[in-house]
Amino acid sequence: MFNQSSVLQQAQQHESFYLYDESQILKHTSQLNQNFSGVEFLYSIKANPNPMVVKTVFNQGLGADAASLAEVLLSNKLGIQKDKVYYSAPGKSTYDLENAIDYCTIIVDSLTEVQSIQKIAAQRGIVVEIGVRINPNFTFYKQSGISSKFGIDAEILFENLDNLKQLQNVKIIGLHVHVQSQELKADVLEKYYENMFALSISVQEKLGSPLQFLNFGSGLGISYSQSDVPLDIVTLGNATTKLVQTFKEQLPHARIFIETGRFVVSKSGVYVTRVLDKKVSRETTYIILSNTLNGFIRPSMIQMFMGVAADGEELTGLEPLFTSKNAFEFLTLKDTEEYEIVTLTGNLCTSADVIAKDIRLPKLVQDDLIVITNAGSYAAVLSPMQFASMRHPAQLFLKKDGSVVDATEFVQAIND
Numbered sequence: 001m002f003n004q005s006s007v008l009q010q011a012q013q014h015e016s017f018y019l020y021d022e023s024q025i026l027k028h029t030s031q032l033n034q035n036f037s038g039v040e041f042l043y044s045i046k047a048n049p050n051p052m053v054v055k056t057v058f059n060q061g062l063g064a065d066a067a068s069l070a071e072v073l074l075s076n077k078l079g080i081q082k083d084k085v086y087y088s089a090p091g092k093s094t095y096d097l098e099n100a101i102d103y104c105t106i107i108v109d110s111l112t113e114v115q116s117i118q119k120i121a122a123q124r125g126i127v128v129e130i131g132v133r134i135n136p137n138f139t140f141y142k143q144s145g146i147s148s149k150f151g152i153d154a155e156i157l158f159e160n161l162d163n164l165k166q167l168q169n170v171k172i173i174g175l176h177v178h179v180q181s182q183e184l185k186a187d188v189l190e191k192y193y194e195n196m197f198a199l200s201i202s203v204q205e206k207l208g209s210p211l212q213f214l215n216f217g218s219g220l221g222i223s224y225s226q227s228d229v230p231l232d233i234v235t236l237g238n239a240t241t242k243l244v245q246t247f248k249e250q251l252p253h254a255r256i257f258i259e260t261g262r263f264v265v266s267k268s269g270v271y272v273t274r275v276l277d278k279k280v281s282r283e284t285t286y287i288i289l290s291n292t293l294n295g296f297i298r299p300s301m302i303q304m305f306m307g308v309a310a311d312g313e314e315l316t317g318l319e320p321l322f323t324s325k326n327a328f329e330f331l332t333l334k335d336t337e338e339y340e341i342v343t344l345t346g347n348l349c350t351s352a353d354v355i356a357k358d359i360r361l362p363k364l365v366q367d368d369l370i371v372i373t374n375a376g377s378y379a380a381v382l383s384p385m386q387f388a389s390m391r392h393p394a395q396l397f398l399k400k401d402g403s404v405v406d407a408t409e410f411v412q413a414i415n416d
């Protein structure tokens with residue numbers, strides 16, 4: 001699945017690195033573009049904000065799901081139009097709102113935020129069109145709601161809609177719901193989309209003006225471990241296309257958005273680390289690798305979470321820090337018959353820096369490489385690279401034509 005010759009070549013220059021493969025990103029964006037009609041996709045930049053990655057995704061027609069002011073501004077810098085940038089996050093500051101307002105559609109996360117925008121818009125003498133994030137009265141699995149820090153409870157929105165309609169400088173034009181990530185069953189997502197249409201119709205009725213967008217959030221999952229059954233994207237695409245047609249008459253002006261981060265980028269990335277040292281201590285063989293917890297934290301987090309979880313306890317609500325026990329593979333590029341049982345650790349001064357315990361791997365020596373899969377999303381961004389002032393892993397981008405661009409500096413410049 002990954003480009004082995006590029007990995008070997010880059011390993012001559014970089015101690016540890018991410019390699020994002022453009023052709024894999026294009027494969028996944030085209031699966032979305034081909035199977036869904038009447039739907040626009042928004043790329044959730046927080047999954048991987050590397051500008052080379054984001055640019056590739058935008059070039060395939062996707063818009064932006066921005067989770068911060070910086071992601072709004074990055075989208076603008078990369079040249080996508082305002083009507084394709086949607087900014088949704090809890091707890092936006094006045095600074096965030098004032099600086100984002102000209103570059104995106106803001107999706108309000110609370111009633112307080114509506115008032116903040118009303119104030120800014122009144123001062124500027126403009127009318128701002130907004131979306132509202134709703135905490136719905138359903139989940140992926142139940143026809144009842146949950147308590148959440150995200151959005152406005154559906155009941156509260158209905159109670160307040162008449163008042164919101166009276167505001168002079170704010171106009172509600174769209175809805176947003178995102179309840180969870182990483183769903184692998186097409187029928188669960190189909191049912192959720194159906195619920196979304198029903199909710200939207202009732203909000204539109206009460207609002208008394210046509211909704212211009214419905215943002216269904218994310219949920220498109222990917223197979224992390226060998227035992228995951230991949231999401232059937234063709235079936236889901238067909239079912240969604242049908243739903244869009246069915247509800248077109250009742251929601252004639254509504255653009256339909258689906259957000260996705262991991263589906264388009266996760267499989268495109270690998271993380272490559274190398275053996276720095278190896279030692280045996282009281283029967284355990286330790287392989288000491290470069291930048292693990294501090295370069296790609298998620299494999300070490302699995303060890304931490306599993307270490308404190310009760311027997312059989314199901315760990316949920318930890319996305320994107322934790323997905324499942326076997327979410328990542330550790331591949332060696334060795335062609336040998338000799339295997340041994342090893343514990344993989346990193347080179348930080350903490351014993352929490354362990355990515356695998358007692359696993360069977362081909363016999364490794366100093367400078368051998370380990371390639372970790374599913375590193376295209378929630379990988380570099382989540383990792384505490386400043387810990388112990390280590391050198392950072394490089395972030396490299398493998399273009400379709402086989403050339404490799406070093407995009408490390410580019411990433412550090414986002415917030416400047």
Ligand SMILES: *Cc1c(COP(=O)(O)O)cnc(C)c1O
Pocket residue numbers: 044046047065067088178180181182217218219220259260261262263377
């Ligand atoms: C993080 C996030 C996403 C992306 O989730 P994926 O599972 O990576 O597709 C989409 N929408 C919202 C609101 C999010 O917070």
